[in-house]
Amino acid sequence: MSETKKTNIILFSGDYDKAMAAYIIANGAAAYDHEVTIFHTFWGLNALRKDENITVKKNFVEKMFGKMMPRGANKMGISKMNFAGFGPTMIKDVMKKHNAVPLPDLIDMAQEQEINLVACTMTMDLLGLQKEELLDEIEYAGVAAYLADAEDGNVNLFI
Amino acid sequence: MSETKKTNIILFSGDYDKAMAAYIIANGAAAYDHEVTIFHTFWGLNALRKDENITVKKNFVEKMFGKMMPRGANKMGISKMNFAGFGPTMIKDVMKKHNAVPLPDLIDMAQEQEINLVACTMTMDLLGLQKEELLDEIEYAGVAAYLADAEDGNVNLFI
Amino acid sequence: MSETKKTNIILFSGDYDKAMAAYIIANGAAAYDHEVTIFHTFWGLNALRKDENITVKKNFVEKMFGKMMPRGANKMGISKMNFAGFGPTMIKDVMKKHNAVPLPDLIDMAQEQEINLVACTMTMDLLGLQKEELLDEIEYAGVAAYLADAEDGNVNLFI
Numbered sequence: 309m310s311e312t313k314k315t316n317i318i319l320f321s322g323d324y325d326k327a328m329a330a331y332i333i334a335n336g337a338a339a340y341d342h343e344v345t346i347f348h349t350f351w352g353l354n355a356l357r358k359d360e361n362i363t364v365k366k367n368f369v370e371k372m373f374g375k376m377m378p379r380g381a382n383k384m385g386i387s388k389m390n391f392a393g394f395g396p397t398m399i400k401d402v403m404k405k406h407n408a409v410p411l412p413d414l415i416d417m418a419q420e421q422e423i424n425l426v427a428c429t430m431t432m433d434l435l436g437l438q439k440e441e442l443l444d445e446i447e448y449a450g451v452a453a454y455l456a457d458a459e460d461g462n463v464n465l466f467i
Numbered sequence: 468m469s470e471t472k473k474t475n476i477i478l479f480s481g482d483y484d485k486a487m488a489a490y491i492i493a494n495g496a497a498a499y500d501h502e503v504t505i506f507h508t509f510w511g512l513n514a515l516r517k518d519e520n521i522t523v524k525k526n527f528v529e530k531m532f533g534k535m536m537p538r539g540a541n542k543m544g545i546s547k548m549n550f551a552g553f554g555p556t557m558i559k560d561v562m563k564k565h566n567a568v569p570l571p572d573l574i575d576m577a578q579e580q581e582i583n584l585v586a587c588t589m590t591m592d593l594l595g596l597q598k599e600e601l602l603d604e605i606e607y608a609g610v611a612a613y614l615a616d617a618e619d620g621n622v623n624l625f626i
Numbered sequence: 627m628s629e630t631k632k633t634n635i636i637l638f639s640g641d642y643d644k645a646m647a648a649y650i651i652a653n654g655a656a657a658y659d660h661e662v663t664i665f666h667t668f669w670g671l672n673a674l675r676k677d678e679n680i681t682v683k684k685n686f687v688e689k690m691f692g693k694m695m696p697r698g699a700n701k702m703g704i705s706k707m708n709f710a711g712f713g714p715t716m717i718k719d720v721m722k723k724h725n726a727v728p729l730p731d732l733i734d735m736a737q738e739q740e741i742n743l744v745a746c747t748m749t750m751d752l753l754g755l756q757k758e759e760l761l762d763e764i765e766y767a768g769v770a771a772y773l774a775d776a777e778d779g780n781v782n783l784f785i
Contacts, residue, residue, distance in 0.1 A: 313777050318624070320488055325668055329638055329784075332748075336769040342777070350484055351546075369561055387669075399752075402687055406751055430491075433565055434558075451495040459472050459501070459621045462777045465636070465784040466488075466624040477783070479647055509643055510705075528720055589650075592724055593717075610654040618631050618660070618780045625647075625783040 315342045316461040318454065322351025322378065323387035324411060325399065330467045331414035337463065338421040346418070347454045349428035352467075353435065355381045355415065356427055356442045370436025377435070381411040419445065426453070474501045475620040477613065481510025481537065482546035483570060484558065489626045490573035496622065497580040505577070506613045508587035511626075512594065514540045514574065515586055515601045529595025536594070540570040578604065585612070633660045634779040636772065640669025640696065641705035642729060643717065648785045649732035655781065656739040664736070665772045667746035670785075671753065673699045673733065674745055674760045688754025695753070699729040737763065744771070 315337035319330045330346060338344045348356050359380045366374060378384045386399055403410055409417070418425060425446040432438070432448075439448070458464050474496035478489045489505060497503045507515055518539045525533060537543045545558055562569055568576070577584060584605040591597070591607075598607070617623050633655035637648045648664060656662045666674055677698045684692060696702045704717055721728055727735070736743060743764040750756070750766075757766070776782050 315773075315777075318488075318492075320485065320626075326638065329636075329668060332769055333636075333773070336773055340770070340773055340777075342773075350488060369557060369564075372557070373561075398687060398690070402691075402752055402754075405687075408748070408752060430567070434561055434567060436561075451491055452499070455474075455492070455495055455499055455501075455622070459474075459499075461622070463773070463779070463782050464622050464624065465782065466626050467638075467784050477647075477651075479644065479785075509647060528716060528723075531716070532720075589726070593720055593726060595720075610650055611658070614633075614651070614654055614658055614660075614781070618633075618658075620781070623781050623783065625785050 313337075313340075313342045313463075314457065314461045315344045315463040316454070316458045316465075317344075317346045318466045319346050319348050319352035319355065320350050321387070321467055322354045322384055324381070324384040325386045326467050327352065327355045327381065327384060328411050328414065330465075331411065331418055333465070334423050335414060335417050335421060338418070338423050342462070344421075345424040345426060345457050347426045347428060347449070349431050350435075351377070353427055353431060353437055353442070354378050354384060355411070356425065356446060357437070358441060358443060362441045364438045364440055366436050373435050374437075381415055384411070415443075472496075472499075472501045472622075473616065473620045474503045474622040475613070475617045475624075476503075476505045477625045478505050478507050478511035478514065479509050480546070480626055481513045481543055483540070483543040484545045485626050486511070486514045486540065486543060487570050487573065489624075490570065490577055492624070493582050494573060494576050494580060497577070497582050501621070503580075504583040504585060504616050506585045506587060506608070508590050509594075510536070512586055512590060512596055512601070513537050513543060514570070515584065515605060516596070517600060517602060521600045523597045523599055525595050532594050533596075540574055543570070574602070631655075631658075631660045631781075632775065632779045633662045633781040634772070634776045634783075635662075635664045636784045637664050637666050637670035637673065638668050639705070639785055640672045640702055642699070642702040643704045644785050645670070645673045645699065645702060646729050646732065648783075649729065649736055651783070652741050653732060653735050653739060656736070656741050660780070662739075663742040663744060663775050665744045665746060665767070667749050668753075669695070671745055671749060671755055671760070672696050672702060673729070674743065674764060675755070676759055676761060680759045682756045682758055684754050691753050692755075699733055702729070733761075
């Protein structure tokens with residue numbers, strides 16, 4: 309009897325490079341038949357935002373957060389050497405040259421591989437993010453659901 | 468026979484939002500009957516500092532570290548969008564509006580739930596922090612104690 | 627029959643203090659007879675760079691990355707309070723005063739303890755780093771090798 313291995317990643321960071329690392333590990337683990345969950349919390353929720361401007365009712369502070377935070381994976385900055393936005397451009401140029409897979413495609417791939425993409429409802433509420441603003445076909449859960457998965461996990465990471 | 472599950476978190480970061488994430492996961496795990504330890508090292512030690520100014524003998528560099536580092540959970544900055552201190556204020560306003568639990572209360576709750584709050588003695592020494600400056604009823608240990616806990620841990624995270 | 631415990635650390639960060647934490651945990655785990663692997667990816671690769679200037683053929687962007695990224699453990703900045711380079715100097719002064727082991731020595735110690743130091747080939751390619759620029763006697767692998775180690779790991783951390 310072989311049990312399914314489990315990989316559970318908390319994506320807390322809103323950095324392009326850290327989200328890339330999370331999705332590369334997740335896609336790799338899914339390719340090795342792990343059951344994989346990425347639990348997006350705090351700034352990591354930005355990876356799940358839709359590209360376009362969705363109109364939803366928000367209060368003033370929620371609107372400010374909404375404007376200040378990057379809208380989707382493609383707009384996220386990198387953790388080091390951001391150089392007024394020059395960093396991500398360089399990374400993306402280099403990635404294209406090396407045929408590396410950009411973050412939005414890694415997220416598509418994750419959905420095709422049936423990786424569970426979860427948005428943390430507590431921080432959605434805190435940052436004023438609404439379901440309409442996030443990708444379709446993701447799940448919504450809290451810390452209890454994360455712990456239920458992680459306590460039997462083989463690979464648990466906080467990124 | 469059911470074995471107790473174990474959650475072991477290294478809190479390395481001195482960011483308000485990351486410390487919140489650590490304490491939310493820890494309190495959640497304790498509510499699910501995990502045995503939980505938060506091992507505070509490097510900048511994560513700041514979460515354990517008392518609010519008031521404690522007078523202890525320090526050398527010049529230790530005094531500088533003492534002044535530059537935030538004194539307690541309530542004074543920590545956030546990892547993103549700090550905007551000259553505007554960020555934490557916004558986060559705290561938003562939290563109050565949503566009845567979310569602020570970090571100092573999450574730490575109280577952790578102590579009530581008998582989560583082991585451990586201060587890393589090696590980095591206390593390095594940063595010149597003394598026991599009098601830290602919260603009461605915490606533990607003091609080094610990397611060996613962390614590893615002894617973590618090697619049987621179900622959920623191990625570095626935050 | 628006692629099985630060997632395993633510690634697997636992904637070092638993603640290029641910060642001096644985070645790399646120190648990774649190597650202190652790794653050396654501690656090796657001292658407790660764990661089989662230990664540090665998988666260096668993205669900015670964490672800088673910890674493995676040789677100190678000297680190695681001449682290898684690079685294109686323009688690779689040269690820029692090569693110049694902008696710190697050449698070796700001793701040149702890395704710290705994650706907090708960098709203060710235009712003042713931070714690392716202070717940390718190193720404090721460490722010398724307390725007889726703490728500096729990062730390059732922690733890396734030597736790791737090699738003596740037969741910790742597997744692995745460089746992520748995908749990010750080496752991305753950042754234009756070549757084997758000649760990295761420390762001798764390290765290994766080269768990708769995410770598949772990491773996962774094969776980590777899925778049986780006792781302590782898995784992302785730093």
